Amino acid sequence: MKLKRGIPLIDQHDQYGFWGGKFGGSFIPETLKKPVEDLTNEFKKLRKDKKFLKKRDYYFKNYIGTPTSFVKLDNLTNHLGGAQIWAKVVSEANGGAHKIYNATVHALICKAMGKKYIVGDTGAGYAGKMLSMAAKKFGLKCKIFMGAKDIKRQKPNCDAMRKNGAEIVPVYSGSQTLVDAVSECMRYWVSNCDNTHMCVGSTVGPNIFVKICGWSTAQISRELKVQLKSEFKKIPNKIKLINCVGGGSSAYGFWSEFIDYDKKQIELIGVEAGGPKKSKLHAAPLSRNAKIGILHGAASYLCQNNEGQINDTESISAGLDYPGVSPIHCFLKDTKRARYTYATDEDALNAHVMVTKYENLNPSLEPSHAFAEAIKIAPKLSKDTIIIVNSCGDAKKDRDILKERLGKR
Amino acid sequence: MASLLNQAFQNAKSENRPALLTYTVAGDNTKKKSLEILKSISNYADICELGFPHNTPIADGGQIQTSAYRAIKNGIKINDVFSIAKDFKKSKRTKPIILMGYYNMIFQYNENKFLDKCKNVKVDGLIVVDLPYPENKKFAAKCKKRGVNFIQLVSPTTSPVRLKKIIKDSHDMVYYISMLSTTGGKLKVSPKKILERYSRIKNQNKSKNIVIGFGITEKTIKSLKKADGLVVGSAICKEISSSIKKRQNPVTNVTNIVKRLKNKIK
Numbered sequence: 001m002k003l004k005r006g007i008p009l010i011d012q013h014d015q016y017g018f019w020g021g022k023f024g025g026s027f028i029p030e031t032l033k034k035p036v037e038d039l040t041n042e043f044k045k046l047r048k049d050k051k052f053l054k055k056r057d058y059y060f061k062n063y064i065g066t067p068t069s070f071v072k073l074d075n076l077t078n079h080l081g082g083a084q085i086w087a088k089v090v091s092e093a094n095g096g097a098h099k100i101y102n103a104t105v106h107a108l109i110c111k112a113m114g115k116k117y118i119v120g121d122t123g124a125g126y127a128g129k130m131l132s133m134a135a136k137k138f139g140l141k142c143k144i145f146m147g148a149k150d151i152k153r154q155k156p157n158c159d160a161m162r163k164n165g166a167e168i169v170p171v172y173s174g175s176q177t178l179v180d181a182v183s184e185c186m187r188y189w190v191s192n193c194d195n196t197h198m199c200v201g202s203t204v205g206p207n208i209f210v211k212i213c214g215w216s217t218a219q220i221s222r223e224l225k226v227q228l229k230s231e232f233k234k235i236p237n238k239i240k241l242i243n244c245v246g247g248g249s250s251a252y253g254f255w256s257e258f259i260d261y262d263k264k265q266i267e268l269i270g271v272e273a274g275g276p277k278k279s280k281l282h283a284a285p286l287s288r289n290a291k292i293g294i295l296h297g298a299a300s301y302l303c304q305n306n307e308g309q310i311n312d313t314e315s316i317s318a319g320l321d322y323p324g325v326s327p328i329h330c331f332l333k334d335t336k337r338a339r340y341t342y343a344t345d346e347d348a349l350n351a352h353v354m355v356t357k358y359e360n361l362n363p364s365l366e367p368s369h370a371f372a373e374a375i376k377i378a379p380k381l382s383k384d385t386i387i388i389v390n391s392c393g394d395a396k397k398d399r400d401i402l403k404e405r406l407g408k409r
Numbered sequence: 410m411a412s413l414l415n416q417a418f419q420n421a422k423s424e425n426r427p428a429l430l431t432y433t434v435a436g437d438n439t440k441k442k443s444l445e446i447l448k449s450i451s452n453y454a455d456i457c458e459l460g461f462p463h464n465t466p467i468a469d470g471g472q473i474q475t476s477a478y479r480a481i482k483n484g485i486k487i488n489d490v491f492s493i494a495k496d497f498k499k500s501k502r503t504k505p506i507i508l509m510g511y512y513n514m515i516f517q518y519n520e521n522k523f524l525d526k527c528k529n530v531k532v533d534g535l536i537v538v539d540l541p542y543p544e545n546k547k548f549a550a551k552c553k554k555r556g557v558n559f560i561q562l563v564s565p566t567t568s569p570v571r572l573k574k575i576i577k578d579s580h581d582m583v584y585y586i587s588m589l590s591t592t593g594g595k596l597k598v599s600p601k602k603i604l605e606r607y608s609r610i611k612n613q614n615k616s617k618n619i620v621i622g623f624g625i626t627e628k629t630i631k632s633l634k635k636a637d638g639l640v641v642g643s644a645i646c647k648e649i650s651s652s653i654k655k656r657q658n659p660v661t662n663v664t665n666i667v668k669r670l671k672n673k674i675k
Contacts, residue, residue, distance in 0.1 A: 016544055025544070026541075026544070027539040027540065027541075028539060028541060029467070029538055029539060029541070029562070029564075030541050030542075030562040030563060030564045030566075030567060030586065031468075031564040031565075031566050031586060031589055032566075033541050033542075033564075033566065033567070033571070034566035034567065034568060034571075035566065173474060173478075174464060174465070174478075179465065183465055183466075183467050186467045187467060187468070187469075187470070187591045190467075190468060190589065190590065190591055191589050191590045191591060191594060192589065193566065193589060194566075291517075293516065293517060294511075294512055294513040294516060294539070295465060295513070296465075296467065297539070304513070304517070306517060307486055307487055307514065307517060307518075308511075308513040308514040308515075308517035308518070309464045309465075309481065309514075310464055310465045
């Protein structure tokens, strides 16, 4: 298994959609073959269409508000000693998280395909909120599938979705979290694929959805590359790009421009959700050595039992609370280009407390997992090492959980 | 020699009616009960489909999900499904049985081991919901080698070119999904339209047995009786749920439904 240079990772799959011969694919019911094929052809066309690219860039700039800033966290760096800690503040994007890139692109594709309805899944509620925003912006009717447990714990985002005119469909089956929301959303699409476009909220699902999402979030690393060059005059010699990984869309977007670099120069570190310290449950298939399995139309490392039933997961961050992971990250793991680890709920909470204490930054619980790793390794590293954390979400949505876990703040 | 599946279709044809196919989830609501249900309904059904319960069934609606969750909760394992099928085949040697499931369970069990087991148990056919054509070609060949029919699915969204290829590579039976829906949806396409599409598939190769499934209930079954076979699943799973709720014997109630279904297509 080998990575190719000079070709975007999203395109390094075989004719059946597998990365490294075994991750990804399109394990879908017959009914979805045609809509998936149509979408694949449309995307192939649009990504080469200058007018479409111009439109994308226009909305990225004027609607999403790119580029998001790249800042040094001086206080945190001084406090920890060791490596310099920087943040790419993707949470500045319209709506407060990276999910807006994928949502905007899907809305544009939906328009281009002449469909009037768009549906999507959501865990933390950001994918849903952003899709509802994009739908409103582009005049599409929007339905969001969300686990009943997540609806309770991410209320601020639900309020936003409703305000944007989207219908939230609560999902009561299974663990009532993201995994069930994605299943139910796919079921809805099976039944309505003739007039409805589906947006998968991360770099997961059948091959084409991994590609579209990765293509959209790649904007993050394009910006970062420019920002690095202007800040340091060239790409520095020792960089560590740390990102949380649930489905893996922000991590892919943060890394895509840097995958071709030698890992001695740019190390890629993915941080999964280790769950509560005292619980056996987690959402960390990559770092806790889960076996390969098939979920939601793709093969990936997967939290499952030996019968192929999907395991319950547990994490304080709804956005990372997913048993599978992007096939692209499985590929990066097996080719050893990226390193994957996990942070527990407690680690993430502590990191959130520390970052908010020292910096004018309010990372949500998802990127707090990435900060936990940065905080852990920074003191051991030299001062010329540049750690960059993708602060990909804002903690406004987490206010209830933070209040409960940390008391009044 | 013709396969048991082919024989079942021929037998129905000689009686001038479509074959009746039932679908139940293995282990719903217990291992013992589901075997009893299977044996009892097979007195009226021509072919029995038995589902592997999966906890993330992306193509199934509420009724079959409920059955699957119930079976898993009662501890049903892949080997239990095989043992139900084996016991069934012991007493109903000539009744064809089709196993149906999602690919991850087969993948975790190991493809070859799974198919060897199918052969040993004398499973007649296999439907894998999320392993579409042409990705399933290798797998289908492996089935054929072991004398197991791999059943291809086609749907209203299947393009004519694709349809031709699928039929060409299919074995004795092809499953036509009546409409854009998960299992158990309300029939939202007119029977006339469904039969029109059905004829287009049938005309590709008259020797293939084409069955129609999704949305078939006591109410709708008669209108589709021109087909080679008709599959009823969710309506049966629903009856199991309601029998449990009413503390009645699901075996009797489900058998009565299947009996009535059979009478409607005679």
